[in-house]
Amino acid sequence: MSSALQFAVRSWSLPVPITLIVLAAALVYARGWVHLWRTLPTVLPAWHLVVFLGGLFSVWIAIASPLSALDDEFLTVHMLQHLLLMTVAAPLILMGAPTITLLHGLPQRAVRGTLGPLLRWPPLQRFGRGLTHPVACWLAGAGAVMTWHIPALFELALRSERWHEIEHACFLAAGLLFWWPVVQPWPSVARWPQWSAPLYLFLATLPCDALSAFLAFCDRVVYPSYLSAQRPFHISALHDQEWAGTLMWVWVTFAYLAPAVVITIQLLSPPGVATFDRAKPIRQQGTP
Numbered sequence: 001m002s003s004a005l006q007f008a009v010r011s012w013s014l015p016v017p018i019t020l021i022v023l024a025a026a027l028v029y030a031r032g033w034v035h036l037w038r039t040l041p042t043v044l045p046a047w048h049l050v051v052f053l054g055g056l057f058s059v060w061i062a063i064a065s066p067l068s069a070l071d072d073e074f075l076t077v078h079m080l081q082h083l084l085l086m087t088v089a090a091p092l093i094l095m096g097a098p099t100i101t102l103l104h105g106l107p108q109r110a111v112r113g114t115l116g117p118l119l120r121w122p123p124l125q126r127f128g129r130g131l132t133h134p135v136a137c138w139l140a141g142a143g144a145v146m147t148w149h150i151p152a153l154f155e156l157a158l159r160s161e162r163w164h165e166i167e168h169a170c171f172l173a174a175g176l177l178f179w180w181p182v183v184q185p186w187p188s189v190a191r192w193p194q195w196s197a198p199l200y201l202f203l204a205t206l207p208c209d210a211l212s213a214f215l216a217f218c219d220r221v222v223y224p225s226y227l228s229a230q231r232p233f234h235i236s237a238l239h240d241q242e243w244a245g246t247l248m249w250v251w252v253t254f255a256y257l258a259p260a261v262v263i264t265i266q267l268l269s270p271p272g273v274a275t276f277d278r279a280k281p282i283r284q285q286g287t288p
Contacts, residue, residue, distance in 0.1 A: 052096025
């Protein structure tokens with residue numbers, strides 16, 4: 001076992017609440033998926049279950065695994081957590097069509113008696129349409145990245161476990177909103193034409209590039225807590241910061257531009273070439 005893994009395991013204790021929440025979400029989703037698969041096998045193929053559970057596992061890896069024991073010592077690990085939540089967990093969860101599946105996994109008496117009328121409530125529907133507008137989603141993603149990396153807020157999250165949890169929740173929520181117009185999970189309807197998605201993703205790389213360049217090329221440590229952090233390896237705080245900036249730049253470039261390229265190829269493909277449509281089987285079935 002490497003020294004890094006040994007240090008992480010020794011410093012880590014299983015966060016029971018978040019682990020139970022992840023397991024509960026997985027069980028409810030699996031119950032809903034099995035129900036839909038038995039009644040309408042073409043609605044949700046098996047890959048939906050796989051990607052949704054993969055998204056939940058990514059959440060657990062980011063904030064509940066031994067990786068979380070190193071985020072107070074290394075900015076690179078802290079950055080990795082944010083990237084996992086925003087660019088891995090969030091899109092995978094949305095690709096699993098969570099709304100319809102989770103609703104079928106919950107007790108149907110509660111869905112029909114409470115959740116159904118609430119979701120059909122006009123003010124809530126208007127709020128949902130505004131919240132998932134592409135402009136609002138882009139601002140949520142960019143805003144979370146830039147705001148939480150302001151030194152005062154970042155230091156607050158390092159000093160307070162409660163604020164650290166709020167920070168993680170904000171990154172996951174912002175990631176879900178940011179990827180919503182790109183993934184378009186059923187039953188959402190696209191608000192802008194498909195050709196705007198590559199531009200949407202490209203513009204999202206700009207604030208991340210600015211932040212990563214600042215972290216990588218700044219000649220001082222931006223977050224003072226890392227100067228006094230316990231360091232199990234011979235890595236200076238400044239080098240750690242440079243690696244965090246580099247990780248962010250490389251990761252975001254691939255995470256945002258790769259789907260932009262795929263969407264562009266689909267748009268440029270001849271009309272007769274079939275393209276992947278995640279929501280089509282669900283809409284054809286008319287599942288409630």
